[in-house]
Amino acid sequence: MSLTRFIKDLLRKPESIPTPGAIFYNATVAKVLRKPETKIANDIVARMKKGTVLDIGSGTGYLVVKIARRAPSLRVCGIDLSTQMVKIARSHARGIDNAQFVFGNAAKLPFRDKSIDLVVSTGASHHWKTPRLVFDECHRVLKTDGEAWIYDGCPEVFSNPASRRRLNKEYGFLIGRLGYRVSTLHGFTKEEYQTVIMHMLEQTAFKGNYQMALTDIWMKITLRKPG
Numbered sequence: 001m002s003l004t005r006f007i008k009d010l011l012r013k014p015e016s017i018p019t020p021g022a023i024f025y026n027a028t029v030a031k032v033l034r035k036p037e038t039k040i041a042n043d044i045v046a047r048m049k050k051g052t053v054l055d056i057g058s059g060t061g062y063l064v065v066k067i068a069r070r071a072p073s074l075r076v077c078g079i080d081l082s083t084q085m086v087k088i089a090r091s092h093a094r095g096i097d098n099a100q101f102v103f104g105n106a107a108k109l110p111f112r113d114k115s116i117d118l119v120v121s122t123g124a125s126h127h128w129k130t131p132r133l134v135f136d137e138c139h140r141v142l143k144t145d146g147e148a149w150i151y152d153g154c155p156e157v158f159s160n161p162a163s164r165r166r167l168n169k170e171y172g173f174l175i176g177r178l179g180y181r182v183s184t185l186h187g188f189t190k191e192e193y194q195t196v197i198m199h200m201l202e203q204t205a206f207k208g209n210y211q212m213a214l215t216d217i218w219m220k221i222t223l224r225k226p227g
């Protein structure tokens with residue numbers, strides 16, 4: 001077993017980030033991801049002005065807060081399996097009426113059928129212990145014609161020298177230089193997306209209604225719920 005595989009398996013063990021990890025994450029990684037997550041917030045706000053957005057594995061809540069601030073007529077909810085992350089996210093959302101955080105498991109979403117217009121998730125899918133259930137839950141809660149945008153790490157984003165230079169220039173050293181290693185440990189390879197994850201998606205309610213594309217610093221899986 002390679003060292004990378006060993007560390008990857010070790011990091012995957014806890015589904016929910018434990019309290020010290022959440023505090024560390026809030027002080028470090030969450031700050032580094034602000035800029036790329038701002039782009040996602042902009043894409044969401046450009047797509048919809050009304051309705052409900054659900055962020056699964058919302059962590060420190062930055063994305064939810066960003067969307068809620070930019071589009072006060074949207075209702076934006078975050079769900080996370082770590083009580084500490086929910087606590088941190090709530091503190092970041094103080095005073096923002098249209099942002100809300102709940103503790104819970106994305107494999108059993110505490111939301112009604114067809115109640116959500118858009119599901120989003122960043123950097124969380126590699127933590128899910130039962131991804132098939134999470135995908136089916138996304139399908140259940142989405143309204144007809146709704147979409148789920150699942151973003152997670154993929155080292156191939158950084159394997160091309162030109163894109164590495166561009167990301168280094170845009171986001172700085174931490175993403176440009178360390179992105180390859182970090183997304184190897186916190187994500188899936190392109191091959192894993194195109195084999196294991198595609199195979200899994202074929203067994204969910206999204207069968208045939210998804211696409212994958214390398215986007216900015218992520219692999220983005222777009223899942224559709226057609227009428």
Ligand SMILES: C[S@@+](CC[C@H](N)C(=O)[O-])C[C@H]1O[C@@H](n2cnc3c(N)ncnc32)[C@H](O)[C@@H]1O
Pocket residue numbers: 015016017029030033056057058059060061079080081082085104105106107121122123124127128129
């Ligand atoms: C690496 S953090 C990413 C946080 C945030 N989305 C971001 O981009 O900064 C992954 C988060 O997903 C949460 N998580 C993992 N599995 C989950 C599940 N099944 N349901 C809800 N949250 C989950 C973890 O507790 C953790 O806070």
